[in-house]
Amino acid sequence: xxxxxxxxxxxxxxxxxxxxxxxxxxxxxxxxxxxxxxxxxxxxxxxxxxxxxxxxxxxxxxxxxxxxxxxxxxxxxxxxxxxxxxxxxxxxxxxxxxxxxxxxxxxxxxxxxxxxxxxxxxxxxxxxxxxxxxxxxxxxxxxxxxxxxxxxxxxxxxxxxxxxxxxxxxxxxxxxxxxxxxxxxxxxxxxxxxxxxxxxxxxxxxxxxxxxxxxxxxxxxxxxxxxxxxxxxxxxxxxxxxxxxxxxxxxxx
Amino acid sequence: xxxxxxxxxxxxxxxxxxxxxxxxxxxxxxxxxxxxxxxxxxxxxxxxxxxxxxxxxxxxxxxxxxxxxxxxxxxxxxxxxxxxxxxxxxxxxxxxxxxxxxxxxxxxxxxxxxxxxxxxxxxxxxxxxxxxxxxxxxxxxxxxxxxxxxxxxxxxxxxxxxxxxxxxxxxxxxxxxxxxxxxxxxxxxxxxxxxxxxxxxxxxxxxxxxxxxxxxxxxxxxxxxxxxxxxxxxxxxxxxxxxxxxxxxxxxxxxxxxxxxxxxxxxxxxxxxxxxxxxxxxxxxxxxxxxxxxxxxxxxxxxxxxxxxxxxxxxxxxxxxxxxxxxxxxxxxxxxxxxxxxxxxxxxxxxxxxxxxxxxxxxxxxxxxxxxxxxxxxxxxxxxxxxxxxxxxxxxxxxxxxxxx
Numbered sequence: 339x340x341x342x343x344x345x346x347x348x349x350x351x352x353x354x355x356x357x358x359x360x361x362x363x364x365x366x367x368x369x370x371x372x373x374x375x376x377x378x379x380x381x382x383x384x385x386x387x388x389x390x391x392x393x394x395x396x397x398x399x400x401x402x403x404x405x406x407x408x409x410x411x412x413x414x415x416x417x418x419x420x421x422x423x424x425x426x427x428x429x430x431x432x433x434x435x436x437x438x439x440x441x442x443x444x445x446x447x448x449x450x451x452x453x454x455x456x457x458x459x460x461x462x463x464x465x466x467x468x469x470x471x472x473x474x475x476x477x478x479x480x481x482x483x484x485x486x487x488x489x490x491x492x493x494x495x496x497x498x499x500x501x502x503x504x505x506x507x508x509x510x511x512x513x514x515x516x517x518x519x520x521x522x523x524x525x526x527x528x529x530x531x532x533x534x535x536x537x538x539x540x541x542x543x544x545x546x547x548x549x550x551x552x553x554x555x556x557x558x559x560x561x562x563x564x565x566x567x568x569x570x571x572x573x574x575x576x577x578x579x580x581x582x583x584x585x586x587x588x589x590x591x
Numbered sequence: 592x593x594x595x596x597x598x599x600x601x602x603x604x605x606x607x608x609x610x611x612x613x614x615x616x617x618x619x620x621x622x623x624x625x626x627x628x629x630x631x632x633x634x635x636x637x638x639x640x641x642x643x644x645x646x647x648x649x650x651x652x653x654x655x656x657x658x659x660x661x662x663x664x665x666x667x668x669x670x671x672x673x674x675x676x677x678x679x680x681x682x683x684x685x686x687x688x689x690x691x692x693x694x695x696x697x698x699x700x701x702x703x704x705x706x707x708x709x710x711x712x713x714x715x716x717x718x719x720x721x722x723x724x725x726x727x728x729x730x731x732x733x734x735x736x737x738x739x740x741x742x743x744x745x746x747x748x749x750x751x752x753x754x755x756x757x758x759x760x761x762x763x764x765x766x767x768x769x770x771x772x773x774x775x776x777x778x779x780x781x782x783x784x785x786x787x788x789x790x791x792x793x794x795x796x797x798x799x800x801x802x803x804x805x806x807x808x809x810x811x812x813x814x815x816x817x818x819x820x821x822x823x824x825x826x827x828x829x830x831x832x833x834x835x836x837x838x839x840x841x842x843x844x845x846x847x848x849x850x851x852x853x854x855x856x857x858x859x860x861x862x863x864x865x866x867x868x869x870x871x872x873x874x875x876x877x878x879x880x881x882x883x884x885x886x887x888x889x890x891x892x893x894x895x896x897x898x899x900x901x902x903x904x905x906x907x908x909x910x911x912x913x914x915x916x917x918x919x920x921x922x923x924x925x926x927x928x929x930x931x932x933x934x935x936x937x938x939x940x941x942x943x944x945x946x947x948x949x950x951x952x953x954x955x956x957x958x959x960x961x962x963x964x965x966x967x968x969x970x971x972x973x974x975x976x977x978x979x980x981x982x983x984x985x986x987x988x989x990x991x992x993x994x995x996x
Contacts, residue, residue, distance in 0.1 A: 402939070405939065420631070420632070420634050423634055427634075427637075427639070428634060430639035430640060430641060430941055430950060431633070431634050431638075431639045431640060432640075433640070434640075434939065434940050437938065437939035437940035437942075438937075438938075438939045439929075439935060439937065439938045439939070439940075439942060440935070440936050440937035440938070441930050441933040441934065441935050441936065442933060442934045442936050443932065443933050444932055444933060444934060445932070449936070450933075451937075454929075454940070454942075463776075463777060463778060465716075465718075466718050466719065466775075467718075467719050467720070467721065467775070467776075468716055468719055468721075469711055469715070469716060469719045469721035469722040469725065470710055470711055470714045470715070470716060470722075471714060471715070471716040487707070487710050487714055488703070488704065488707075489702050489703065489704045489705075489707045489708070489710055489711050490702045490703015490704040490705075490707075491702055491703070491711075491721065492643040492644060492703070493719070493721055493772075495640070495643040496643060496644065496776055496778075496779070496923070497775075497776050497777075497778055498778060499777070499778035499927065499929065500929055501640075501641070501927055501929065501940065501942060503640075504640050505633065505638075505640060505643060505703060506632070506703070507632050507633040507634040507638075507639075508631070508632040508634045509631075509632055521632045521703070522629075522632065522633070522702070522703025522704040523703055523704065524703070576929060576930070577778075577928075577929065577931075579931075580777060580778075591930075591933075
């Protein structure tokens, strides 16, 4: 009988000991995790400038893999049409960070298909016109919206020469931690900024493109793949006449 | 000039409260429309990711432009020494402040995050003309209030010319700022033009004068205060000249655009192929909004009738709304030249495929919000004239202008 009790006591003590150990160790593990995330608290530097090279020769007509991947990555696919909305109307109102566009040359008739998104200008008109400074350019070249101070005036949408921005027209039920959003604010492609902060080297659209038409990288590093590719062949800046020095460049248009 | 006596607007109470009640209903409906839009989000409006500024901006910008113009009548007397206008100054200042408040309310209630107004008032990006406009609008209200005070308080009379000059210069800067909202948009074909700022200034002269004339005739007629025909004649002539000046600016704007090949498609859109926008431009803005009122006020017989002057003023106001619609909505409807040497033949984001105009059908809520702003402006003016000594007892010609006496 007493042996049995002792056994129970032993079991209790060992469980209690484990629990106590867990209580002591867990914060350590947690702290360790915090320590690993330390770089996030460091300011982004201008040593790098993120950008993209899009090879339209490789971009396939009718393929929307980059669009689908972007919408999944940034939670755009979680948005639901509000009850009572007209589907056609809502399609014009729902946000898109990247879209496929097909263009025909006025002289030669050559047809090109390409993905369009925020061009991450060095001198972004959206940043110039924003009254509160919510529309801003990070030191690493990423142009994005601080949704804490965006008042939803939509002047940036008027000013963007690439029609890259979307306004959130409806209530948001579900969103991803990496891409917070709220009704009444403006947003656009941020080159998967959460991936940058996690030290990843790709964007969702680049990963999704089976043809390798999208190349993402550091424009300031002369040895990066994107810098080398830009040097090798001619590339185009959309609306080069505006002299915005875009971070997104196109090949084959 | 004989001494001018000012008195509160003295129409019978039931009539006064009846007018306020009508405006109150409009105001309440506008407020409810704003609440509805904010509660649901902008999907209940006709606005979308292509046409981002809708009818509320048409109302707001019209009211703000008209506000600065309504102040001109006062400024003509203190800046240019036109004694004849001195007696008109108080109403001019009151109307200017009221119109601005109405316009700003509409603008703010159409924001995606109107509750963040405090952010807009405390966090600034000084490269943005919007940020400057916040100072210009608030400053206008303060300066015009002081200006009005110098008109009404005998002890402050000596500061009246200075206050008038400051107010006049400020209003010119303010309208430059409003016009530059569009003038500074390099991305869009219809905007990106320095002429936008002076064109908005001259538009403000016309719209402000039209609204002022209507308000003056309405308040005087209702109470039976005498209004001199010569004075009315001068004001309506000014209205005609301002309308002609707007016509001139519109002409120069489009002629300059037509000269450059890069703008041909945009001009063809507004002037010929733009459907509703073309119709609004020619019929609403040019014909009904400018040419017909000019014809009326300068007509030897029609221009002398009160009905003619009222009709001309109403048409200029209507033309002003249409002008804003063509500029704000028409300007956005024309697809942006993202690929100047190419035609977009397919798009996943409504980029104006084959040069087609972008789609926008305004919702009733947008109009109700806009009308609410108009009601605020009118109600504020009518409350102002009721409680303050803003209106002269008489504006008979021999009282206003000694040369007639």
